[in-house]
Amino acid sequence: MDMAMAARLGPLGLPHAALLGSSAAASTRALPLAPSRAPRLPYPLPHFPTCRRPSSSSSAAAYAARPRPRRGSPRLLAVRAMASGNPYAAELAAAKKAVTLAARLCQAVQQDIVHSGIQSKADKSPVTVADYGSQILVSLVLKMEVSSGPFSLVAEEDSEELRKDGAEEILEEITDLVNETISDSGSYNISFMKEGILSAIDDGKSKGGPTGRHWVLDPIDGTKGFVRGDQYAIALALLDEGKVVLGVLACPNLPLSSISNPNGSSSGGQVGALFSATIGCGAEVESLDGSPPQKISVCSIDNPVNASFFESYESAHSMHDLTGSIAEKLGVLAPPVRIDSQAKYGALARGDGAIYLRFPHKGYKEKIWDHAAGSIVVTEAGGIVTDAAGNDLDFSKGRFLDLDTGIIATNKQCY
Numbered sequence: 001m002d003m004a005m006a007a008r009l010g011p012l013g014l015p016h017a018a019l020l021g022s023s024a025a026a027s028t029r030a031l032p033l034a035p036s037r038a039p040r041l042p043y044p045l046p047h048f049p050t051c052r053r054p055s056s057s058s059s060a061a062a063y064a065a066r067p068r069p070r071r072g073s074p075r076l077l078a079v080r081a082m083a084s085g086n087p088y089a090a091e092l093a094a095a096k097k098a099v100t101l102a103a104r105l106c107q108a109v110q111q112d113i114v115h116s117g118i119q120s121k122a123d124k125s126p127v128t129v130a131d132y133g134s135q136i137l138v139s140l141v142l143k144m145e146v147s148s149g150p151f152s153l154v155a156e157e158d159s160e161e162l163r164k165d166g167a168e169e170i171l172e173e174i175t176d177l178v179n180e181t182i183s184d185s186g187s188y189n190i191s192f193m194k195e196g197i198l199s200a201i202d203d204g205k206s207k208g209g210p211t212g213r214h215w216v217l218d219p220i221d222g223t224k225g226f227v228r229g230d231q232y233a234i235a236l237a238l239l240d241e242g243k244v245v246l247g248v249l250a251c252p253n254l255p256l257s258s259i260s261n262p263n264g265s266s267s268g269g270q271v272g273a274l275f276s277a278t279i280g281c282g283a284e285v286e287s288l289d290g291s292p293p294q295k296i297s298v299c300s301i302d303n304p305v306n307a308s309f310f311e312s313y314e315s316a317h318s319m320h321d322l323t324g325s326i327a328e329k330l331g332v333l334a335p336p337v338r339i340d341s342q343a344k345y346g347a348l349a350r351g352d353g354a355i356y357l358r359f360p361h362k363g364y365k366e367k368i369w370d371h372a373a374g375s376i377v378v379t380e381a382g383g384i385v386t387d388a389a390g391n392d393l394d395f396s397k398g399r400f401l402d403l404d405t406g407i408i409a410t411n412k413q414c415y
């Protein structure tokens with residue numbers, strides 16, 4: 001186990017030594033103290049000294065020097081959102097439309113993969129087709145639906161492989177699939193040539209950053225789950241001045257009812273959930289088939305003994321032995337719920353479990369598209385998402401998250 005990582009396990013309030021063997025614990029001096037366990041709000045409460053103009057010149061100076069929220073700070077964005085309804089309503093509608101269309105394409109390909117048994121072979125082309133197809137659809141729909149300002153998309157794929165000799169057939173397959181999905185949806189009377197398809201992929205090359213608006217996309221999050229016929233997600237978020245202000249998660253295989261109680265299904269075993277959240281406006285879930293959205297909130301469990309926890313299905317993506325030992329120290333009795341993709345964030349946000357632990361192996365750098373949408377869905381549902389040292393995730397640094405410790409998301413009461 002990485003001792004430096006264990007030393008930073010503050011958020012769950014565990015004594016650091018609890019994660020280390022006793023001799024190792026004795027040698028870990030001068031460790032940072034665990035942060036207070038007092039509940040933390042995702043955004044500090046807004047505090048505006050006054051909104052009225054001052055009358056005297058001295059108070060004018062004080063007024064000018066008053067503490068103001070940083071431009072684009074989460075609290076300012078949340079206050080703005082609450083004051084004006086939803087300032088990102090148009091972007092939210094476009095984002096939902098884009099991931100719903102992408103989900104249809106992915107569902108069709110996944111059914112083919114599962115029925116053909118191809119998942120047991122080394123042939124990765126169906127996944128490739130779905131990955132590119134999903135990114136192209138999201139890119140095209142966003143460009144058609146959101147006209148304000150320059151278009152910037154930070155996404156996983158680029159067209160380099162598809163421009164190489166020998167890729168003509170797969171490019172044609174992708175082009176046909178995208179055009180068929182658009183045509184079947186009845187939303188647009190338009191079809192795209194190969195060059196338009198390639199350039200839609202390359203729209204995703206943006207580097208993101210701390211200024212302006214950037215869409216952030218994982219066209220298929222949980223590709224291994226996708227190939228297995230299990231969980232995956234199409235995850236799309238919007239950054240505004242470096243902060244996540246909107247997120248949508250299409251989870252085509254996630255049951256609409258809670259996965260914490262597989263026997264208590266209240267939605268007739270229906271699958272296909274669409275989670276969404278906008279800063280300051282809460283989080284919602286609806287069916288991918290278009291049921292009305294319903295507000296969601298994290299569960300109210302305050303004792304880990306009664307909690308279940310989520311983690312990656314793949315042990316290569318998160319250290320199961322470490323998370324198991326953390327859960328044990330916390331007193332969690334239930335076995336881990338292992339599912340692929342950001343569906344974990346969605347499930348946590350609607351209260352299916354209380355804790356999500358993610359500890360990649362040393363040296364892995366998390367990408368922003370693997371957490372942007374999921375994290376706002378959880379925080380807007382009343383939960384909290386930090387790195388293992390208790391710091392907020394910083395999405396303003398480009399395509400990667402600037403952390404190497406791990407990620408902890410909880411319902412806040414278990415934080």
Ligand SMILES: Nc1ncnc2c1ncn2[C@@H]1O[C@H](COP(=O)(O)OS(=O)(=O)O)[C@@H](OP(=O)(O)O)[C@H]1O
Nearest residue numbers: 220221222223312313314317339340341342360364
């Ligand atoms: N080595 C390693 N360590 C940690 N994380 C990694 C690693 N490799 C990949 N990834 C990223 O994990 C994403 C999927 O992981 P999830 O936890 O969401 O699902 S899974 O249960 O592991 O399949 C996965 O997303 P997709 O690539 O979209 O599938 C990757 O972004």
Ligand SMILES: [Mg+2]
Nearest residue numbers: 218221222370
């Ligand atoms: Mg991913």
